Amino acid sequence: MxxxxxxxxxxxxxxxxxxxxxxxxxxxxxxxxxxxxxxxxxxxxxxxxxxxxxxxxxxxxxxxxxxxxxxxxxxxxxxxxxxxxxxxxxxxxxxxxxxxxxIKNNLDDISSYSFLFFRTKKIDQLVKCNIEKVEQFVVLGAGFDLRSIRYNNDKLKVFELDKKNTQKLKLDTLKKAKIITNNITYIECDLNNNEWSIDLIKQGFNKNKKTLFLFESVGCYLEEDIVNNILSTIKSISAKGSMVIQDIYSTRFLHQDEFQRVKRGKKLIQNFGENWNFTMNMDNNVEAEISKLLEKNNLIPLENYICGKNSTKSKNPFYAISLSKV
Ligand SMILES: C[S@@+](CC[C@H](N)C(=O)[O-])C[C@H]1O[C@@H](n2cnc3c(N)ncnc32)[C@H](O)[C@@H]1O
Structure with missing residues (x-):
């Protein structure tokens, strides 16, 4: 009623x-x-x-x-x-x-619209649960995300990386909005080359301290070998027990015709120089596919949240969030 x-x-x-x-x-x-x-x-x-x-x-x-x-x-x-x-x-x-x-939280029912909200809430939860266990927080392709302010604490050292223009406008806006960013180091980068990890270390990242990496909806804009390279670099520069939160999109979702909303979105974002790239085949065993990606880069899978089994035409999942560790 x-x-x-x-x-x-x-x-x-x-x-x-x-x-x-x-x-x-x-x-x-x-x-x-x-x-x-x-x-x-x-x-x-x-x-x-x-x-x-x-x-x-x-x-x-x-x-x-x-x-x-x-x-x-x-x-x-x-x-x-x-x-x-x-x-x-x-x-x-x-x-x-x-x-x-x-408020949709049942993984199987998450749709190509509701996943946007689910993703924010689930990643919040993963960051909140794990941030106290680490001393550094690195946000790769941070965009305009403000989680590094939301989940900040006194003992945390925070690094945010993104392309020059996006980061510059973020910093200008934070200043105008009088939002305090004391212990955050902002690093301009292009994740397509390895300099980001060199700059990160130059800017004070400590290889011996446990770190939480957040790599949210960035991998899908990069080529597969770059995603592998980023994951293996994380492994090579991080202390044991460091963690990675990342999300992955299905090939059907970003590169095929099943989702009309996505097809329209693809054309729109191309006007801004953005292209979807890396995806995963989610038609079969998604857990196994995610493990393959992580293990190839010597990361250990911890938790997966696989979305959309019941909500898609093909009855295949289209999106996943993974937590892994070094
Ligand atoms: C969909 S946005 C996600 C932003 C943020 N992670 C979030 O979830 O709010 C993708 C981000 O990846 C960044 N990005 C894409 N390709 C990049 C590259 N080659 N180097 C650095 N950043 C990149 C973009 O600038 C953008 O901020």
Whole structure:
């Protein structure tokens, strides 16, 4: 009964507020595309923080820094998002309506939309559970992620790596938003070459200290041999017991025609110089495939979260998050 009332309230408000939602959506998209291109930054890194904005406003994952960040970020529109989600937010305030995609946690049912929210929540959980066990936190291809601020502690040394323009705009925005980044070292890099590990060590990374590496939705933009190279470099520069959180997409998901949303997305991101690359065949034993990738690079698999077995047309998973250790 409550569900019916919640859905009815949302649909009614959405009909009334449709023009506002559409204006908000058009404005937010226009601002993101125009200014991402102008600043030559990662467009897809912007997409990720939109999901975090949504989770915040539905009280699922409070993140005041992401909101402050977006308000000061030239390539996103806080007002645009507010207008776009006005009906759903109002329905949330009135009758506690929550879009289903935000709270789906059953791995088999995670869809090509809800995985964006699942990924943020699951990786939060993995970082939170493991950050106290390490002395260093390295975020590879950090984009506009603010977890290194969210999970910071006094004994932690943090390094964030990304391409020059994306990192520069992140730093400018953090400054404007007055978000404190005391113990974080920002390193410009191109993960396609090995210099990132040399720079990391030059900037104070200690090979003898246990480290947590976060490699979230970056490997899919790199070629397979680069992903292997990054994983084996992590192994070679890290203390025993160090850990890696990474995610992997299926070949069907990023390179075939099963997912129309992804097909459209592929064309869009190419306009910003981003291309999907490394994927994994997830049609058979995904656990075994992930183990093969990790063991090839001398990492030890610990936990896997394999998504979408029931939600896809082909009934094959399309996305996985893995935790491994050195
Ligand atoms: C989808 S975003 C993910 C950002 C962040 N990890 C997150 O989940 O919010 C992909 C990120 O990978 C970075 N990236 C892609 N190729 C890279 C490369 N060759 N060197 C360094 N960073 C790269 C992009 O700049 C972008 O920030």
């Amino acid at each position: 409550i569900k019916i009332l919640q859905n009815f309230t949302y649909i009614l408000l959405q009909i009334i507020l449709l023009p506002i939602s559409l204006i908000g959506m058009s404005y937010a998209n226009y601002k993101q595309q125009k200014n991402s291109k102008k600043a030559k930054i990662s467009y897809t890194a912007g997409q990720v923080i939109q999901g975090k904005w949504i989770l915040h406003y539905f009280n699922i994952r409070k993140d005041y820094n992401i909101i402050k960040f977006i308000k000061n970020f030239p390539a996103e529109s806080h007002i645009g998002f507010y207008m776009m989600f006005s009906a759903a937010i109002l329905a949330n305030n009135l009758v506690n309506f929550i879009p289903k995609a935000l």
